[in-house]
Amino acid sequence: MKKFLRPFAVPAVLWALGFGLSLLFGACDSSSDTLGDDTPAPTSSLEIPAGTAPSTDIGTNETVSPTDPPTPTATPAPTPTPTPLVVNTDTSTVTFLVNREYPLPDSFVPADLTTPDVLFPFSDTSIDKAKMTPEAGEALARLFDAAYTEAGLTLYGVSAYRSYARQYTIYATNLATRGIAHTNRYSAAPGRSEHQTGLAIDISCASEGYGLEDTFADTPEGIWVSENAHRFGFILRYPKDKEHITGYNYEPWHIRYVGTELAGHLYETGLTLDEYYGAPSTLSAEYLETTPLIDTTAESYLSIYRQYH
Numbered sequence: 509m510k511k512f513l514r515p516f517a518v519p520a521v522l523w524a525l526g527f528g529l530s531l532l533f534g535a536c537d538s539s540s541d542t543l544g545d546d547t548p549a550p551t552s553s554l555e556i557p558a559g560t561a562p563s564t565d566i567g568t569n570e571t572v573s574p575t576d577p578p579t580p581t582a583t584p585a586p587t588p589t590p591t592p593l594v595v596n597t598d599t600s601t602v603t604f605l606v607n608r609e610y611p612l613p614d615s616f617v618p619a620d621l622t623t624p625d626v627l628f629p630f631s632d633t634s635i636d637k638a639k640m641t642p643e644a645g646e647a648l649a650r651l652f653d654a655a656y657t658e659a660g661l662t663l664y665g666v667s668a669y670r671s672y673a674r675q676y677t678i679y680a681t682n683l684a685t686r687g688i689a690h691t692n693r694y695s696a697a698p699g700r701s702e703h704q705t706g707l708a709i710d711i712s713c714a715s716e717g718y719g720l721e722d723t724f725a726d727t728p729e730g731i732w733v734s735e736n737a738h739r740f741g742f743i744l745r746y747p748k749d750k751e752h753i754t755g756y757n758y759e760p761w762h763i764r765y766v767g768t769e770l771a772g773h774l775y776e777t778g779l780t781l782d783e784y785y786g787a788p789s790t791l792s793a794e795y796l797e798t799t800p801l802i803d804t805t806a807e808s809y810l811s812i813y814r815q816y817h
């Protein structure tokens with residue numbers, strides 16, 4: 509079954525141009541398209557948000573002559589409606605959304621975290637930041653292997669899984685030392701980080717000193733990843749010129765595993781995961797410049813703040 513449910517963009521009037529009802533239903537059946545199928549797919553999370561996918565089906569009436577008179581039909585053709593948008597927050601899948609509006613539970617820890625068989629710029633690979641879910645880790649190894657075998661490029665994993673508590677410390681430390689605006693631009697609040705999913709990793713290369721900088725995007729490694737990551741199920745989660753949608757600055761080093769099907773779709777359409785689910789960041793730039801996303805009166809924050817002041 510096709511998993512992508514395309515919005516049905518052909519206006520009802522076009523159905524009158526020579527398409528009888530029997531032809532209509534015959535076409536739907538023979539193509540095994542899910543248009544008109546009222547039964548929701550029980551496991552697929554790949555539902556295209558209404559109004560965001562390209563309407564590639566519009567060309568289907570090309571062979572109808574403009575001089576052919578419309579054939580009246582006794583019963584108006586049904587007007588299919590786009591599939592309702594459902595934001596996937598099911599953490600048992602690989603396609604779920606995490607952003608400021610859709611946080612993870614404090615207690616969420618991915619099952620079976622394991623260290624992928626890839627290079628890291630540090631020696632102790634038993635630590636949290638070397639770990640991912642088994643599926644994401646195996647895909648990462650295939651991505652890194654392909655970079656080497658296809659292009660002679662060596663990639664390194666820099667930082668993958670991060671617990672809620674660790675993210676709290678990072679966010680709170682940034683807040684205490686670098687201010688609200690900088691922190692919200694670059695650092696996810698606890699529960700809002702994709703690193704807590706075990707599906708995301710920051711990557712780099714030797715010429716970048718294994719660092720996480722914008723310049724990674726211009727290295728052969730960064731360019732190769734941007735053009736090929738989707739083949740292995742990864743997306744560049746925070747693309748350039750999408751800051752107003754993701755709510756974060758451009759991060760060419762941060763990739764997120766969503767599986768090859770959705771990754772390919774997002775690569776082809778240029779959509780971010782937030783746009784795909786119709787759930788862009790709604791917090792204004794002004795709000796993010798002035799508002800901490802944790803309770804700065806809590807003792808847990810104040811104890812970190814006092815270390816620096």
Ligand SMILES: [Zn+2]
Nearest residue numbers: 703709710762
């Ligand atoms: Zn990251």
